[in-house]
Amino acid sequence: xxxxxxxxxxxxxxxxxxxxxxxxxxxxxxxxxxxxxxxxxxxxxxxxxxxxxxxxxxxxxxxxxxxxxxxxxxxxxxxxxxxxxxxxxxxxxxxxxxxxxxxxxxxxxxxxxxxxxxxxxxxxxxxxxxxxxxxxxxxxxxxxxxxxxxxxxxxxxxxxxxxxxxxxxxxxxxxxxxxxxxxxxxxxxxxxxxxxxxxxxxxxxxxxxxxxxxxxxxxxxxxxxxxxxxxxxxxxxxxxxxxxxxxxxxxxxxxxxxxxxxxxxxxxxxxxxxxxxxxxxxxxxxxxxxxxxxxxxxxxxxxxxxxxxxxxxxxxxxxxxxxxxxxxxxxxxxxxxxxxxxxxxxxxxxxxxxxxxxxxxxxxxxxxxxxxxxxxxxxxxxxxxxxxxxxxxxxxxxxxxxxxxxxxxxxxxxxxxxxxxxxxxxxxxxxxxxxxxxxxxxxxxxxxxxxxxxxxxxxxxxxxxxxxxxxxxxxxxxxxxxxxxxxxxxxxxxxxxxxxxxxxxxxxxxxxxxxxxxxxxxxxxxxxxxxxxxxxxxxxxxxxxxxxxxxxxxxxxxxxxxxxxxxxxxxxxxxxxxxxxxxxxxxxxxxxxxxxxxxxxxxxxxxxxxxxxxxxxxxxxxxxxxxxxxxxxxxxxxxxxxxxxxxxxxx
Ligand SMILES: Nc1ncnc2c1ncn2[C@@H]1O[C@H](COP(=O)(O)OP(=O)(O)OP(=O)(O)O)[C@@H](O)[C@H]1O
Numbered sequence: 001x002x003x004x005x006x007x008x009x010x011x012x013x014x015x016x017x018x019x020x021x022x023x024x025x026x027x028x029x030x031x032x033x034x035x036x037x038x039x040x041x042x043x044x045x046x047x048x049x050x051x052x053x054x055x056x057x058x059x060x061x062x063x064x065x066x067x068x069x070x071x072x073x074x075x076x077x078x079x080x081x082x083x084x085x086x087x088x089x090x091x092x093x094x095x096x097x098x099x100x101x102x103x104x105x106x107x108x109x110x111x112x113x114x115x116x117x118x119x120x121x122x123x124x125x126x127x128x129x130x131x132x133x134x135x136x137x138x139x140x141x142x143x144x145x146x147x148x149x150x151x152x153x154x155x156x157x158x159x160x161x162x163x164x165x166x167x168x169x170x171x172x173x174x175x176x177x178x179x180x181x182x183x184x185x186x187x188x189x190x191x192x193x194x195x196x197x198x199x200x201x202x203x204x205x206x207x208x209x210x211x212x213x214x215x216x217x218x219x220x221x222x223x224x225x226x227x228x229x230x231x232x233x234x235x236x237x238x239x240x241x242x243x244x245x246x247x248x249x250x251x252x253x254x255x256x257x258x259x260x261x262x263x264x265x266x267x268x269x270x271x272x273x274x275x276x277x278x279x280x281x282x283x284x285x286x287x288x289x290x291x292x293x294x295x296x297x298x299x300x301x302x303x304x305x306x307x308x309x310x311x312x313x314x315x316x317x318x319x320x321x322x323x324x325x326x327x328x329x330x331x332x333x334x335x336x337x338x339x340x341x342x343x344x345x346x347x348x349x350x351x352x353x354x355x356x357x358x359x360x361x362x363x364x365x366x367x368x369x370x371x372x373x374x375x376x377x378x379x380x381x382x383x384x385x386x387x388x389x390x391x392x393x394x395x396x397x398x399x400x401x402x403x404x405x406x407x408x409x410x411x412x413x414x415x416x417x418x419x420x421x422x423x424x425x426x427x428x429x430x431x432x433x434x435x436x437x438x439x440x441x442x443x444x445x446x447x448x449x450x451x452x453x454x455x456x457x458x459x460x461x462x463x464x465x466x467x468x469x470x471x472x473x474x475x476x477x478x479x480x481x482x483x484x485x486x487x488x489x490x491x492x493x494x495x496x497x498x499x500x501x502x503x504x505x506x507x508x509x510x511x512x513x514x515x516x517x518x519x520x521x522x523x524x525x526x527x528x529x530x531x532x533x534x535x536x537x538x539x540x541x542x543x544x545x546x547x548x549x550x551x552x553x554x555x556x557x558x559x560x561x562x563x564x565x566x567x568x569x570x571x572x573x574x575x576x577x578x579x580x581x582x583x584x585x586x587x588x589x590x591x592x593x594x595x596x597x598x599x600x601x602x603x604x605x606x607x608x609x610x611x612x613x614x615x616x617x618x619x620x621x622x623x624x625x626x627x628x629x630x631x632x633x634x635x636x637x638x639x640x641x642x643x644x645x646x647x648x649x650x651x
Contacts, residue, residue: 006055011118011267013048015125017041018263022133022256029251063110067102074098074288080296083456087416089294092175097291100170101284104163108281112274119267119274126260126267133257134249137240141232141261145268152224152272155217159276162217164283166210171287173203182540221272233261297455297476404468405429406564406594407453412462414452422448424617425462430564432467435590437608438598439638444614446598447488450566453596455479466564484562488569488598490553492541497526498533500541500552504560512559519588520555521581522548546573554582564594571604583607602639611635 020041027034078094130138180187180196187196240254407430415421422445430436438446451457452464455476464471471479484504492500501516502508508516513533517526525548529535541549550573557565567586571579583604589595590609599605606625613621613628613635621632628635 002058006051006058007118008121010048010051010055011122012125013044013051014263015122015129017044017048018256018259019129020044021259022250022252024252025255026250026252059110063106066109067106070102070105070288071098074102074291077292077294077296082295082297083451084416085294090172090175090178092178093171094291095178096167096171096174097287099174101167101287104167104284105281105288108278108284112277112281115270115274116278119270122267123264123271126264130257130260130264133253133260134240134243137236137243137257140235140239141264143232145228145232149228152221155220156272156275156279159214159217160279160283162210162213163280164286166207166214167284167287169203169207169210173200173207176200176203218273218276221276233258236261404465406432406467407596408463408465408468409449410463410465412449412452412459412464414448414457414459416457418460421460422617423452423459426614426617426619427462428612428619428622430594430596432563432594433591434610435586435595435597435608437605437611438596438614439600439605439611439635440614441634441638445617446614447568449614450485450568450596450598453479453483453564453566454485482563483566484557484560484564485566486550486553486557486568486570488572490546490550490570490573492537492544492549492552494537494539494541496531496534496536497522497529497552500537501533501555501559503556508559516555516559519558519585520551521578521585522551522555525551547575547578550574551578551582554585558589562593564596565589567595567597569598569600571599571601576603579603600638605639 020037024037024041027037075098078098127138130141176196176199180200187193236254236258240249240257243249244251244254409426409428412423412426413421414423426445426449428436438449440446448457452459453466453471455471458472466474466479466482493503498513501513501522505512517523517533525544526532537543537552541552544552550570554567554570557567570586571582574582579601580603586595586597586604586607597604597608599608605611608625611623611625611628612619613632615634621628621635623631625639629639
C-alpha cells in the first residue's frame with residue numbers, strides 16, 4: 001500500500017525535525033551551525049509536505065476503490081439473493097446498507113486506517129525520542145496523558161454500539177421512505193402523508209438522538225486528549241526551565257522535548273479520532289457483512305459477477321465471505337412412487353369437490369386441444385400469423401403429441417413456511433403446444449404454482465418437470481431460459497418502452513421488436529408516443545395505463561420466445577377490445593408453445609384448451625369449460641360470478 005507507506009514516511013520526516021532543531025540550537029550555543037543541518041531540515045520540511053499530499057491522495061483513491069469494490073460485490077449479491085430473502089427483508093434497508101454503510105466503511109478504510117497507522121508511528125517516534133532526550137520529563141507527560149486516557153477509552157467503547165444503532169435507524173428510515181414513495185398515490189389518496197411523515201420522523205428523531213450521543217462522545221474525546229497533552233507541555237516547560245537554569249539539561253534538549261510534546265498532540269488526537277471512525281466502520285461493516293451472509297440462488301453464481309476487485313485494493317473485513325450461496329436443499333427429489341402413471345380422485349360434489357379425470361403423465365394434449373386449436377386459429381385469422389413467425393424457434397419434439405409434456409407437476413407440495421402448505425399434492429401437465437388455464441378462488445395457490453416453475457422457490461415434496469427433466473436437475477438459468485413469466489402486476493421498469501420490450505432479449509433486432517409490438521397490440525400506443533418506442537415510460541412505468549403495462553410485459557415475454565409462456569392474469573386490466581385481441585394472440589402462441597395462463601375472466605378461461613381448477617392448494621378438477629360447468633360446482637360458481645361481474649362491461 002503505497003499510500004500508507006508514503007504517509008508513514010511523511011510522518012517520520014516530521015518526527016526527525018525536532019531532533020535536528022535541537023542540534024541547531026545546541027550548535028548555535030557552542031559557536032556555529034553546520035549548513036548541512038539547515039539544508040536537511042529544509043528538505044525534510046518540504047519533503048514532509050509533498051509526501052503527505054501524495055500519500056493522502058493515494059489513500060483517498062484507495063478508499064474510493066474500496067467503496068467501489070464493496071458496492072459492486074454488494075449490488076451483485078443483492079441481485080442474486082434467493083427470492084424468499086426478498087420476502088423477508090425490507091428493500092429500503094438493503095438499499096441503505098449498499099449506500100450509507102459502505103460510505104462509513106470507506107471512511108474507516110481510507111482515512112482512519114492510514115491515520116491510525118501514521119499517528120501510531122508519529123506517537124511512538126515522538127515518545128521514543130522524548131525518552132531519549134529526557135526520561136524524567138517524559139514521566140510527567142505520561143501521568144497527564146494517562147489521566148485523560150481512561151475517560152477517552154470508556155467513550156471509545158461506546159462509539160461503536162452507538163454508531164451501529166445510528167446506521168440501523170438510518171436503514172429503517174430509508175425503508176419507510178421507500179415504502180411511502182413507492183406507494184405515493186395510495187398515500188395521497190388515503191390522506192396519509194401526515195402519518196407517513198410521522199413514521200419517518202420517529203426514525204429521524206431517533207437518528208438525531210443517536211447523532212447527539214455520538215457528538216457527546218466525540219466532544220469528550222478530542223479535547224480531553226488535547227488538554228492532557230497541552231497540560232503536560234506546560235508542566236514540562238516549568239520543570240524543564242528549572243532544569244536548564246541549573247544546567248542539568250541543555251536548552252536545545254528542552255526545545256526539542258517541547259516540540260515533541262506539542263507534536264504528540266496531533267497523533268494522539270488523530271489516533272483517538274481514527275479509532276472512533278474505525279469503530280463506526282466496524283459497525284457498518286457488520287451490517288454489510290450481514291447482507292453478504294444472506295443466501296444467494298446457487299446457480300446464479302455461474303452468471304459472471306461484476307469484477308469486484310480488478311485494479312482495486314482488497315476490502316478488509318470481507319475475507320471469507322462465501323462466493324456461493326448456502327442453499328441447503330437437495331438438488332434431486334425422489335419421485336413419489338405410484339404417481340408417475342397418473343392420479344385419480346373420487347368425486348364428492350356434496351363437499352364441493354369435483355370429479356377428477358385421471359391425468360396420465362406425459363399425456364400431452366390429452367384433450368386434443370393442440371390439434372383443434374390449430375385449425376381454429378387458421379380459420380379464425382386467415383392471415384399471416386406473426387406469433388407463428390415470432391416463435392419459429394420452437395425446439396423440435398415438443399409438440400405435445402409425443403415425448404414429455406412441456407410442463408408437468410407431479411405430486412407437488414409447497415409452503416412458504418413448510419408447516420403451512422400452499423400447494424398440496426398438485427399434479428397436472430401442460431402440453432408442448434396448447435393453452436392451459438389455471439383457475440380457482442383467490443389465494444388458491446395459482447401464482448405460487450407459476451413461481452415454482454420459474455424456480456423462485458423449490459417444492460417441499462414432489463417434482464416439477466420441464467420437457468421431462470426435473471427443474472432441480474437443471475440450473476435456474478437453464479430453467480428460466482425455457483420459461484417466461486408475465487407477472488400479475490406486470491412490472492414495467494424505468495426506461496424507454498423499447499428498453500422494457502427488449503429487457504429479456506437485449507439482442508433483438510428492429511423487425512423482431514416491431515413484430516412483438518404489433519402482436520401485443522401496442523402499435524397504436526407506439527404511434528401515439530412522442531418518441532415512439534424510445535419514449536420514456538417513467539418510474540415503474542407510471543406514464544402508461546395498467547392495460548398498456550400488461551401489454552408491454554406480454555411483448556417482452558413474446559420477444560423472449562420461451563418454450564413455455566406463463567401469464568398471470570394477463571388481461572385483468574384490459575378493455576374488452578384488447579382482451580379479445582389478446583385472447584386471439586394467446587391462441588396463436590399456443591400453436592407453437594406451451595401456454596399456461598392464470599385467469600379470472602371467463603372469456604379468457606373459455607379460450608383455453610384445458611382448464612385446471614385449484615382450490616385451497618389442491619387440483620380439484622381438470623377438463624374443458626363445458627365439462628367443468630357440468631361436473632365442478634366450484635367452477636360453475638366461479639364462471640357464473642364472473643359472467644355476472646363482466647356482464648355490464650361487455651354489453
Ligand atoms: N411470498 C409469500 N410469502 C408467504 N405467503 C405467501 C407469499 N405469496 C403468497 N403467499 C400466500 O400463499 C397463498 C397462495 O397465494 P397465491 O398468490 O399463489 O394465490 P392465487 O391463487 O394466485 O391468488 P390470487 O388469485 O388472489 O392472485 C396465499 O394464502 C398467500 O397469502
